[in-house]
Amino acid sequence: MRGRLVFAAGTLAVLVGVGSCKDDVGLTSIPPEPERFIAFLNGANEPTPTTTGAQGLATVTVKGNLITYRIELSNIDSAFLAHIHHGPAGTSSGIIQNLYISPRPSTDLNFSGLLIEDTVTVTDAVLTQMRADTTYVNVHTKLNPGGEIRGQLFRFQ
Numbered sequence: 556m557r558g559r560l561v562f563a564a565g566t567l568a569v570l571v572g573v574g575s576c577k578d579d580v581g582l583t584s585i586p587p588e589p590e591r592f593i594a595f596l597n598g599a600n601e602p603t604p605t606t607t608g609a610q611g612l613a614t615v616t617v618k619g620n621l622i623t624y625r626i627e628l629s630n631i632d633s634a635f636l637a638h639i640h641h642g643p644a645g646t647s648s649g650i651i652q653n654l655y656i657s658p659r660p661s662t663d664l665n666f667s668g669l670l671i672e673d674t675v676t677v678t679d680a681v682l683t684q685m686r687a688d689t690t691y692v693n694v695h696t697k698l699n700p701g702g703e704i705r706g707q708l709f710r711f712q
Contacts, residue, residue, distance in 0.1 A: 590617040592685060594692045594706035596628075601702050602647050607631075609704050611670075613654075613692040615639075617685070622677050624654055626670040628662070628694065631703065634670060635661035636695035641684050644691070644707050651681050651690065661697065670694070686710070 596611035598604055609631035616623045626637055637655035642648030655671045662670065684690050685708055693705040 588618045589712075590686075590710060591615070591712040592617070592708045593711050594708045596626075596692060596694060596704040596706040598704050600644065600691075600705045600707070601699075602645055605699050605703050607699075607703055609694075609696075611694060611704055611706075613637075613706065613708070615685070615708060617682060620676050620679070620682070621674055622652075622681075623672075623674040625672040626654065626692070626694070627668065628670050628704075629667040631662060631666050631694070631696060632664045633661045633697040634666065634694050634703070635659075635697060637670065638693055638695075639681070639685075639690050639708065640693055640705075641690055643689055647701070651684060652677055654692070655694075 592615040594613040596609075596613060598607040598609065607630075609628065611626060611628040611631070613624065613626045628634060634655075635657070638650040639652040639654060640648050641651045652675070654673075659671070681690075688707070688709055690708045691705050692708060693702040695701065696703040
Protein backbone atom coordinates (compact mmCIF):
# COMPACT_ATOMS: atom_id res chain seq x y z
CA MET A 556 0.00 0.00 0.00
CA ARG A 557 2.82 2.39 0.86
CA GLY A 558 4.47 1.65 -2.50
CA ARG A 559 1.29 2.59 -4.36
CA LEU A 560 0.98 5.80 -2.36
CA VAL A 561 4.57 6.78 -3.16
CA PHE A 562 4.03 5.88 -6.84
CA ALA A 563 0.83 7.98 -6.96
CA ALA A 564 2.44 10.95 -5.18
CA GLY A 565 5.45 10.88 -7.49
CA THR A 566 3.23 10.66 -10.55
CA LEU A 567 1.11 13.58 -9.36
CA ALA A 568 4.23 15.69 -8.73
CA VAL A 569 5.50 15.00 -12.26
CA LEU A 570 2.16 15.88 -13.83
CA VAL A 571 1.82 19.11 -11.84
CA GLY A 572 5.37 20.12 -12.74
CA VAL A 573 4.94 19.33 -16.42
CA GLY A 574 1.49 20.91 -16.55
CA SER A 575 2.81 24.18 -15.16
CA CYS A 576 5.44 24.53 -17.89
CA LYS A 577 4.81 27.17 -20.54
CA ASP A 578 4.30 25.65 -23.98
CA ASP A 579 3.83 27.96 -26.94
CA VAL A 580 3.05 25.02 -29.22
CA GLY A 581 -0.64 24.19 -29.55
CA LEU A 582 -1.81 20.64 -29.01
CA THR A 583 -3.01 20.43 -32.61
CA SER A 584 0.38 21.25 -34.13
CA ILE A 585 3.40 18.98 -34.26
CA PRO A 586 5.67 20.13 -31.44
CA PRO A 587 9.43 20.35 -31.70
CA GLU A 588 11.35 17.20 -30.94
CA PRO A 589 11.35 15.32 -28.76
CA GLU A 590 7.71 14.63 -27.98
CA ARG A 591 6.93 12.63 -24.87
CA PHE A 592 3.89 10.49 -24.14
CA ILE A 593 2.87 8.64 -20.99
CA ALA A 594 0.29 6.00 -20.03
CA PHE A 595 -0.71 4.93 -16.53
CA LEU A 596 -1.53 1.23 -16.68
CA ASN A 597 -4.05 -0.55 -14.45
CA GLY A 598 -6.80 -3.12 -14.63
CA ALA A 599 -9.62 -0.59 -14.26
CA ASN A 600 -8.69 0.84 -17.68
CA GLU A 601 -9.51 -2.42 -19.48
CA PRO A 602 -12.88 -2.34 -21.37
CA THR A 603 -13.98 -5.11 -19.00
CA PRO A 604 -12.06 -4.09 -15.87
CA THR A 605 -9.78 -6.72 -14.38
CA THR A 606 -9.32 -7.21 -10.66
CA THR A 607 -5.57 -7.05 -10.24
CA GLY A 608 -2.94 -5.50 -8.03
CA ALA A 609 -0.79 -4.96 -11.12
CA GLN A 610 -0.02 -1.48 -12.34
CA GLY A 611 2.50 0.14 -14.61
CA LEU A 612 3.86 3.14 -16.39
CA ALA A 613 4.66 3.36 -20.10
CA THR A 614 6.66 6.27 -21.47
CA VAL A 615 7.29 6.96 -25.14
CA THR A 616 9.68 9.55 -26.57
CA VAL A 617 9.30 10.47 -30.25
CA LYS A 618 12.15 11.83 -32.33
CA GLY A 619 11.38 11.85 -36.03
CA ASN A 620 10.02 8.39 -36.83
CA LEU A 621 11.89 6.77 -33.94
CA ILE A 622 10.15 5.99 -30.69
CA THR A 623 12.03 5.09 -27.55
CA TYR A 624 9.74 3.38 -25.09
CA ARG A 625 9.97 2.06 -21.57
CA ILE A 626 7.43 -0.06 -19.67
CA GLU A 627 7.74 -0.44 -15.91
CA LEU A 628 5.42 -2.80 -14.07
CA SER A 629 4.63 -3.79 -10.50
CA ASN A 630 2.87 -6.82 -9.01
CA ILE A 631 2.13 -8.52 -12.33
CA ASP A 632 2.12 -12.27 -13.01
CA SER A 633 3.36 -13.77 -16.29
CA ALA A 634 3.24 -10.72 -18.58
CA PHE A 635 4.10 -11.93 -22.05
CA LEU A 636 2.92 -9.26 -24.53
CA ALA A 637 2.69 -5.48 -24.71
CA HIS A 638 1.48 -3.38 -27.62
CA ILE A 639 0.28 0.04 -28.65
CA HIS A 640 -3.30 -0.26 -29.87
CA HIS A 641 -5.43 2.27 -31.73
CA GLY A 642 -8.65 3.16 -29.95
CA PRO A 643 -10.27 5.43 -27.39
CA ALA A 644 -10.68 4.57 -23.72
CA GLY A 645 -13.23 1.84 -23.04
CA THR A 646 -12.87 0.10 -26.40
CA SER A 647 -10.72 -2.69 -27.77
CA SER A 648 -9.00 -2.23 -31.08
CA GLY A 649 -6.19 -3.47 -33.26
CA ILE A 650 -2.48 -3.48 -32.56
CA ILE A 651 -0.53 -0.75 -34.34
CA GLN A 652 2.90 -1.29 -32.73
CA ASN A 653 4.42 -4.27 -30.94
CA LEU A 654 6.42 -3.40 -27.83
CA TYR A 655 7.09 -6.72 -26.07
CA ILE A 656 6.50 -9.95 -27.99
CA SER A 657 7.80 -13.49 -28.37
CA PRO A 658 10.53 -14.75 -28.25
CA ARG A 659 10.94 -12.60 -25.13
CA PRO A 660 10.05 -14.66 -22.06
CA SER A 661 7.05 -13.99 -19.88
CA THR A 662 7.72 -12.41 -16.52
CA ASP A 663 7.82 -14.29 -13.24
CA LEU A 664 4.97 -14.27 -10.75
CA ASN A 665 4.60 -11.02 -8.81
CA PHE A 666 7.06 -9.29 -11.15
CA SER A 667 8.01 -5.69 -10.43
CA GLY A 668 10.54 -3.79 -12.51
CA LEU A 669 11.46 -2.85 -16.04
CA LEU A 670 9.67 -5.00 -18.63
CA ILE A 671 11.39 -3.44 -21.62
CA GLU A 672 13.20 -0.39 -22.91
CA ASP A 673 13.83 -0.17 -26.64
CA THR A 674 13.87 2.07 -29.72
CA VAL A 675 12.03 1.28 -32.97
CA THR A 676 11.04 3.03 -36.18
CA VAL A 677 7.31 3.65 -36.61
CA THR A 678 5.15 4.84 -39.49
CA ASP A 679 3.64 8.30 -39.81
CA ALA A 680 0.22 6.68 -39.27
CA VAL A 681 1.25 5.47 -35.79
CA LEU A 682 2.51 8.96 -34.88
CA THR A 683 -0.68 10.59 -36.21
CA GLN A 684 -2.82 8.32 -34.03
CA MET A 685 -0.64 8.96 -30.97
CA ARG A 686 -0.92 12.71 -31.51
CA ALA A 687 -4.70 12.40 -31.84
CA ASP A 688 -4.90 10.82 -28.34
CA THR A 689 -6.42 7.64 -29.77
CA THR A 690 -3.84 5.07 -28.67
CA TYR A 691 -3.31 2.96 -25.59
CA VAL A 692 -0.70 0.59 -24.22
CA ASN A 693 -1.96 -2.85 -23.24
CA VAL A 694 -0.01 -5.48 -21.28
CA HIS A 695 -1.22 -9.07 -21.67
CA THR A 696 -0.73 -11.89 -19.15
CA LYS A 697 -1.36 -15.61 -19.14
CA LEU A 698 -4.33 -15.09 -16.78
CA ASN A 699 -5.73 -12.22 -18.88
CA PRO A 700 -4.51 -12.85 -22.46
CA GLY A 701 -6.78 -10.10 -23.83
CA GLY A 702 -5.08 -7.60 -21.54
CA GLU A 703 -4.59 -7.26 -17.79
CA ILE A 704 -3.57 -3.62 -17.52
CA ARG A 705 -3.74 -0.75 -19.95
CA GLY A 706 -3.67 3.02 -20.18
CA GLN A 707 -4.31 5.70 -22.77
CA LEU A 708 -1.19 7.38 -24.15
CA PHE A 709 -1.29 11.14 -23.78
CA ARG A 710 1.26 13.77 -24.65
CA PHE A 711 2.85 15.52 -21.71
CA GLN A 712 5.65 17.33 -23.50
